[in-house]
Amino acid sequence: MARIVVLGAGPIGATTASRYAARGDRVTVVTRSGSGPHRPGIDRVALDVAAGGLGEVAAGASVIVNAVNLPYRQWQAGWPPIHREVMGAAESSGAVLALVGNFYVYPAGSSPMSARTPIDPPTRKGAIRARIWADLVAAHRAGRIRTLELRGSDYVGAQVVSTDGAHAGPRLVDPVLRGRRAAVVGDPDAAHTWTAVDDIARTILTLAEDERAWGRAWHVPSAPARSIRQVAEDVAAAGGLPRARVSRIPRPVLRLLGLAQPQLGEIIEMLYQFDAPFVATHEETTEVFGVTFTAWEETVAAIVAAARARITGGRARTAVGATQSP
Template sequence: MTHHLVLGAGGVGRSTTSALVALGHTVTLASRSGRVTEQPWAATHPDAVEIVAVDAGDSAAVTALARGAASIVNAVNPPSYTTWDTDWPPVAAATLAAAEASGAGLVIIGNLYGYGEVAAPMHEDDPMRPTGHKGRIRADMWTEALARHERGHVRVTELRSSDYFGPGTTPRTSYLNDVVIDALLAGRPPVVPAGRADAPHSWTYVPDVGRLAARVAAGDDGWGRAWHVPTAPARTFDEAATDVARLAGVKQRRVRVLPRSLGTAAGLVVPFMRELRETRHQFERPFVLDSELTQRTFDLRPTPWDEALVATIAARRTTTPARAGTAA
């Protein structure tokens, strides 16, 4: 049994904590507020997790928490999509400093932005070719961390996912949850702010992120490279909406997409829409993650698509009870 520090108490941080506890480890789970309302491990392992408040950009504070930990899992989610330029650099610097000072391995929860605009399924060894500032921020974080690993200063890995879905996601972190599932459960057609409804897209189930993070954090064989989180075959918005309606027993509704010109115009006055311009290519053409290498290496498989959707639908209905009675 080893001890681990998980930074960030959103869906990924909680899933990672649950998976580590299930493997017999203990965890310090740190968030900005120090408040975690959903604690799925509490019923069976109430003493395995300590919850604390910390600023993940405070190098001294993170280093102090990391003493004695086998790993640091950076599952931080900056509070605003529009302020990555100022939010991410101090967190990246603090976690690297804490890992180097404590000897803990650093597991970075990453994404696919660094690959830029792609024309084929993405693999872990594909080069970083970001086409926007958010992609450059994430690519630079990984490049610096890997360089320190190669110099022998730290042990690092990055786990890359596509867009999240699943129980426990925080608001505005899941297109599939917030835009598709919630709309259908409420009896409304989903309205997607960018992209095409018929473009294949990979969707990563949050508990699968946690399982891989726990496996790598507690092991000796995942360091020094990036891994793709096991992810089910890609589904278009249209296909996903059809599947949700079938499994939820609600009326099937056509997915609507905001015209590109309107999205561009909205970006002139709405900061979030302006930031979406950088990543809308991910929804306008096939955006597919290949996770076969990770699956073979760690003998892990993605949660079956229908099973993951059923669990997500049930969770969304529970968190907003009024939806439970929505008729087809």
């Protein structure tokens, strides 16, 4: 039985922690509030990682999963102290550090992206992620830590149907299932890679303990690219509805909305991911480790079931900030 520390209890953190616990491992979930899955095998610790103390929590751990997901507006000030503390805890404990990443580090217009695509981020947020990964790689090469990054695209799955910031979350799914028009960000017909939350968690469990994966980044296997319009149509079909209607939020309107909703304002910098094809490949991960993606139809069915359960149950939505991994 391994000891695992998972940082963050959002869709990725909670799902990953639950998978480790189901495997029989002892899991500690660390969040500022002490939240996390309530199930056997999982302990929850309230800790502001940026303020220190993670090294003590992580002592004796074999894997640390960094699934922290800050709201965009907090990245500039919030990520550096968290990153330093997590890297220090990995060094002091000897645990493998698995970082949940994204495709923000790649140049705009580089589709299809692979894990070998050169890092050249076109945005401030991408630059922050690139610096974090560069630090980890340098520490790994120096023999101070063992690390890897698992990169995925925008999240899909039953876990994000209550996440207001998710592009394939309630902002898209709720109107479709209610027969209304969904307002979307970017070109609704641009091809886009979507990564299932379950596939991210499964890839973490497989790669974190395989030394062949250490020291570099890997792409999480994801279903073939679908435009936002196609995602909406798939949700409608799975929900027994005749059609889905989507329309793009005009950029000037998005800017105005961003004045009242900072998260939407931050999305403007990321529009290049939705105004043109944003597609990634994952074949190397599958070839080396045998990890594959969940069938798209299965993911869509889970989305519809979870969304309808939430809508009819009247449960409040949970705002998680960014649409991707930290």
